[in-house]
Amino acid sequence: MRVLLTNDDGIHAPGIEALYNALVDHDGSHGGAFAETIWPVAPLEVQSATSHGVTFKTPLMVSKEAVSPTMSGLAVDGRPADCVKLAICSLWPERFGVGQRPDLVISGMNAGTNVGINVIYSGTVAAAIEAAFLGVPSIAVSLHLGKGTPRFDVAARHARRTLDRLVERGIGGAGSVLQPHGCVSVNIPICQVEALEPPTPAEPRIAVCPMNTHGLIDAYERRVSPGGDVYYWAAGSGLDFRTADAGTDVQHLLKREITVTPLKYDLTDHGMIEAWRKALGA
Numbered sequence: 001m002r003v004l005l006t007n008d009d010g011i012h013a014p015g016i017e018a019l020y021n022a023l024v025d026h027d028g029s030h031g032g033a034f035a036e037t038i039w040p041v042a043p044l045e046v047q048s049a050t051s052h053g054v055t056f057k058t059p060l061m062v063s064k065e066a067v068s069p070t071m072s073g074l075a076v077d078g079r080p081a082d083c084v085k086l087a088i089c090s091l092w093p094e095r096f097g098v099g100q101r102p103d104l105v106i107s108g109m110n111a112g113t114n115v116g117i118n119v120i121y122s123g124t125v126a127a128a129i130e131a132a133f134l135g136v137p138s139i140a141v142s143l144h145l146g147k148g149t150p151r152f153d154v155a156a157r158h159a160r161r162t163l164d165r166l167v168e169r170g171i172g173g174a175g176s177v178l179q180p181h182g183c184v185s186v187n188i189p190i191c192q193v194e195a196l197e198p199p200t201p202a203e204p205r206i207a208v209c210p211m212n213t214h215g216l217i218d219a220y221e222r223r224v225s226p227g228g229d230v231y232y233w234a235a236g237s238g239l240d241f242r243t244a245d246a247g248t249d250v251q252h253l254l255k256r257e258i259t260v261t262p263l264k265y266d267l268t269d270h271g272m273i274e275a276w277r278k279a280l281g282a
Contacts, residue, residue, distance in 0.1 A: 001034075001035040001036060001037075001103045001104060001167075001171070002035060002036060002037035002038075002039075002096070002102050002103050002104075003023065003034065003035045003037065003038045003039070003102060003103065003104045003105070003106055004039055004041060004084070004087055004088070004092065004102040004104070004105045004106070004131070004136075005019070005020060005023070005038055005039065005040045005041070005042070005073070005105075005106050005107075006040070006041055006042045006043075006080060006083045006084060006087070006105065006106075006107050006127045007042050007043070007080070007107055007108055007109070007110060007124060007127070008043060008046075008047045008048055008050065008079075008080040008107070008110060008122070008123025008124045008126070008127065009043075009046055009047075009048060009110060009111055009124075010042065010043050010044065010045050010046045010047070010075075011040060011042035011043065011044065011065050011067060011073055011074075011075045012065070012067055013042075013046070013111065014111070014150075014152045015108060015109035015110060015111050015143060015152055015155075016040065016042055016067075016108070016109065017067055017068055017070075017071050017152075018109060018152035018153050018155065018156040019106070019108055019109040019141060019156045019159055019160075020038060020040060020070075020071045021070055021071070021153075021156065022034075022153075022156035022157060022159065022160040023035065023038050023106075023160065023163075024038055024070070024071075025160075026070060029157075030157070030160045031164075034160065034163065034164070035103075035104070037096075039073060039074075039092075039095070039102075040067075040071065040072075040073025040074070041073055041074045041076060041083050041084075041086075041087040041091060042073065042074075042075060042076070042080075042083055043075065043076055043077075043078060043079065043080060043082075043083055043123075044061075044063065044065075044075040044076060044077045044078075045077070047079050047080055047123045048110075048112070048123060049121045049122065049123065050079045050080065050123040050126070051120065051121050051122065051123060051126050052081050052126040052129065052130070053079050053081065053126075054078075054079060054081050054082055054085065055078045055079060055082050060076055060077060060078045060082055060086055061076070061077040062074055062075070062076055062077075062086075062091070063075050063077075074087075074091060079123060079126075080107065080123040080124065080126050080127035080130075081123075081126050081127055081129075081130040083127060084105060084107075084127045084130040084131050084134070085130060085134070087102075088101055088102070088105075088131065088134050088136060089134075101135075101136060102136055103136070103137075103171055103172075104136065104137055104138065104139070104167070104171055104178075105127070105128060105131035105136050105137070105138040105139075106128075106138070106139050106140075106141065106163070107124050107125070107127040107128040107131075107138065107139070107140045107141065108124055108139075108140055108141030108142055108143075108159070108186075109141045109142065109143055109152065109155060109156060109159055109188070110122070110124040110140075110141065110142040110143060111143060111145060111150065112142060112143070112144075112145055112238065113142050113143065113144040113145070113187050113238075113239065113253060114140065114142040114185060114187060115142075115187055115211065115212060115239075115248075115249040115250050115253055115259065115261075116211055116212035116213070116214070116216075116239075116241055116244070116248070116249065116250050117211075117212070117213065117214075117215060117216060117241075118216075118238060119185060119211055119261075119263065122140070122142075124140050124141075124142055125140045125183075125185055125263070127140070128140035128183050128184075128185070128263075129183055129263065129265050131183070132180075132181050132182060132183035132263075132264075132265060133181070133265050135180045135181060136180065137171050137172060137178045137179060137180055137181070137182045137183070138182070138183045138184070139163060139166060139178075139183075139184045139185075139186060140183070140184070140185045140186065141159050141162075141163075141186045141187075141188065142185070142186070142187050142188065143155045143187075143188045143191065144187060144188065144189050144190050144253055145190070146190035146192050146196065146197045147192075147194075147196040147197060148190075148192030148193055148194035148195070148196045148197070149192055149193040149194060150190075150191060150192055150193075151191040151192055151193060152191075154191040155188045155191040158188050158189075158191070158204060158258060159186065159188055161203075162186055162188075162206060162258055162260070163186075165206065166178060166184060166186075166260070181265075182262065183262070183263045183264065183265070184260060184261065184262055184263070185211075185249075185259075185260075185261045185262075185263055186258065186259065186260055186261075187249060187253050187258065187259040187261075188204075188258055189204055189253055189256040189257060189258065190256065198256065199256075200256040201256060204256055204257055204258045205257045205258065206257070206258045206260060207252040207257045207258065207259055207260065208260045208261075208262075209247055209248055209249050209252050209259055209260070209261060210247070210248055210249070210261060211248060211249050211261050211263075212241060212244050212245055212248035212249055212250040212251075213245075213248075214241050214242045214243045214244065214245070215241070215242050216236060216238070216240060216241055216242070217236065217240045217241070217242055218234075218236050219234075219235040219236045219240075220232040220233065220234055220235060220236075221233045221234075221235040249261050
């Protein structure tokens with residue numbers, strides 16, 4: 001199996017490095033390498049909450065980046081969806097041969113959870129959705145940040161265990177749940193240094209669940225610049241939902257469980273097609 005690894009926090013973010021190390025598994029603590037090839041292609045700069053934006057009228061500059069002694073990859077001066085589109089269409093076949101593409105795209109590990117309506121805003125999820133749209137199965141991985149210092153290494157261990165489970169029946173073949181156009185969003189509960197919040201179990205339970213569909217309680221702080229201009233600064237927490245239905249990703253994550261939510265890119269409300277046909281006489 002060959003994996004394209006990307007994110008929205010940028011190629012130098014601690015989340016992608018921790019996840020890369022867990023997937024490569026140089027020290028054997030995770031039972032061996034997750035795949036024969038794990039190639040990072042990620043944004044040059046932080047692209048959080050850029051959703052599914054893509055670049056058309058400016059060039060996508062690409063540079064080789066040595067992130068750490070154990071990880072190097074390509075940085076794209078663009079958005080997460082740009083990275084996936086460019087990698088699958090050009091960068092991957094240039095490196096591995098004409099007609100070649102990754103078997104799986106993993107996006108993450110994001111510094112911040114992507115549950116509920118946040119999946120719409122997320123660049124991490126957008127990268128995974130883009131891969132699925134292009135016919136490559138994908139998994140987005142995000143970490144719930146608490147009040148303490150995040151332990152990306154511990155979170156990456158939980159993520160690796162979950163990823164192993166997600167692909168244990170193979171990808172795309174008979175009996176496989178993860179098909180070419182499939183996308184799964186994974187959220188890891190709080191992993192932190194300081195004991196400022198209820199602890200996450202050493203081996204959190206995995207819950208397969210739908211996304212919460214209630215809106216956020218948005219908040220903006222009104223400020224005035226030294227020149228007298230009024231401006232507003234987003235002050236919401238990103239997890240302050242109007243409510244959270246039982247059994248949804250929000251509730252499971254707050255119970256310190258790993259959430260697994262299948263997503264799709266078809267936004268059509270199929271149940272309303274016939275009603276609109278009748279209403280418009282179409």
